[in-house]
Amino acid sequence: MSHPLTASLNPEQRAAVELPPEHALILAGAGSGKTRVLTTRIAWLLSTGQISPAGLLAVTFTNKAAKEMMARITAMMPLNPRGLWVGTFHGLCNRMLRLHHRDAGLPAGFAILDSQDQLAAIKRVMKTLNVDDERYPPRSIAQYINGNKEAGIRAEKAQARDDYSRTQRMIYAEYESQCRREGVVDFAELLLACYELLERNAPLRDHYRSRFQHILVDEFQDTNQLQYAWLKLLTGPNSALFAVGDDDQSIYAFRGARVGNMLDFQKDYHVKHVIRLEQNYRSHGNILNAANAVIEHNRDRLGKQLWTSDDDGEPIRLYEAATDSEEANFLVDEIAAQQRDGIAADEIAILYRSNAQSRIIEHALVAAGLPYRVYGGLRFYERQEIKHALAYLRLVANQDDDNALLRVINFPARGIGNRTVETLTDTARIAGTSLWQAACSAGSGRSAAAVGRFVHMLDNMHVQAQGMALPDVVNMILSLSGLYEYYQNEKEGEERLANLNELVNAAAAFVTEDENDLVAFLANASLEGGEHAAEAGEAAVQLMTIHAAKGLEFHSVFLTGLEEGLFPHDNSLADPKGLEEERRLMYVAMTRARRRLYISLSQSRMLHGQMRYAPASRFLNEVPATLLKYLNRGYAPNSYGSSNTSNTSNDWYAPPATPRHVETPAHGLAIGMTVRHPKFGVGEVVNHEGGANGNVQVNFVQHGTKWLAVAYAKLEPIKA
DNA sequence: CAACTCTGGCTTTTT
């Protein structure tokens, strides 16, 4: 007698969807239909009349997820999306703060600083405070400030026991007052200000508490301390919090995510029902079994084992290259072969641990003429020309926005140099006014004339913007500011010019019933970075970091660079928690593949301009050997993935030695020689390149074949 | 004031 909405769900999914109104934790494994459960639950609650749309609060982590959820809900039932509180933590806090800006002590049109803007603001504070930015790197100050805010700690409450932390606290305090003065709010502030608003304003809090009867949270393992505290404030006696997450996919601890929130949630909310979604609808059995085997090496887990009713499928293919370019060539060959087999290019992903790895892969793809798309890097609203245009728009909305003013006072160049800006800054500080006001009352002289022209231009923009439609405002400031002209004359300005035109389009597409669309448009630009820079259009192979791949799936996945130091990354090895997070990253990466998973590594790799020789990643030993297929001829089976022999050392075998350069050795080492290495023991020289400053490949009896730098390896010839 | 050269540092990143 199941509801039509839930008829096609599996028993666990259905149980989750049809839970009574009570707090619940859904442990949703990769590919287990998490989003489906979440949206179906919402549809079920609404269609069975258990709540009205107004009683719903659904929180996601990214705009993309929020949009997708909104789309799925409105597809299932006709609803006005504007009445729904479905969005990201930041988006929802923004909404609440705009509605209650008076109570929150914020100006009506407060601007939102993105990370770039925040950093610029911090640098400005440090300059006024005369703090040495070598001893106090602005980035670390930003971390300090955001970290405190995420812990709910204001500057006056921040701990300071030594000079160093006292200085940090001082910068924090001054940064806060600067933001308040200028009416701007950073990302962490959106959450904290909203939290404090609800905390101190009991009637408001009670209003929302009784209103939101069902609170649903996606990607709960990614929430930070403040987000969890915010959720707790909003949960009233008659609200039910439905949290969906996967502790095994928690890969954002480095930016404040607390997996521990899942355990805390169970305790704090006396959660009766923990439902595990373990049936995977994405991957073939071998891939799942391999991923399960890897993640089992982690200690701190809530426990979960994915399974599938699908076949075992193909084995996991393993390829070991001698060099990074050889690895890249392998990717290219294999991808070309797959495309010949009819697999769509955008169903193929190349994943890597760090962005630096993409360059050489891109190089090989370009050489082979394979179209690809790189995710990551600058996004639309983060581009230089867009940020400039937005700064002018911000100044139209609020002339006292010093951050924006500093960004464009001399861009395009109009003869207002550092000297002049410093004078303005001093004047403003002494008079306790904004830079704009200081600029308005600038004296006479050559630079003052330039400032005067700037003031006049901004005033003109301000006047013209009145009553003008948003896209026209954008167009107007692009002309009056000289940005159009600047990029027209710039050699490589074509793409930037196209982006500026795209900004006009974005403004035209941005329709709100908001009476002040400009402010809403600017807030949207900060909150939603826009599409990642990438050539869209034709089907292309997808290149991205493992982090960026979370939530996505592909027919074929190439997981590259499986080397110690790279993956797991050196910087994560200091503490065991770091290693566990790296392992979760491995788990996320493997579970992206539906049908085919390749893992590759290279014995040598150019890193930071230096050749690095790293052993195979320990994670390879955690994949059962029975699930692996070695692509390089000559591999001894059971070399990686010694699942039953608990072998902690990185025992691995190298591909057959195929000499690539035959040259007279300048270092006294020749192919066929037997040598001794202080660490790896005795081995035979099988290849070399680059002479005395180059590298030599040695097949060690105990440790397999390795590329070593002749200059460093301290190889001792034993016999010729 | 602006264009140019040089040096250092470097995991992952949404909002």
Add this chain to the structure above:
DNA sequence: GCCAGAGTTG
């Protein structure tokens, strides 16, 4: 190896 920011020169 590459990029950003600092420092130097015209």
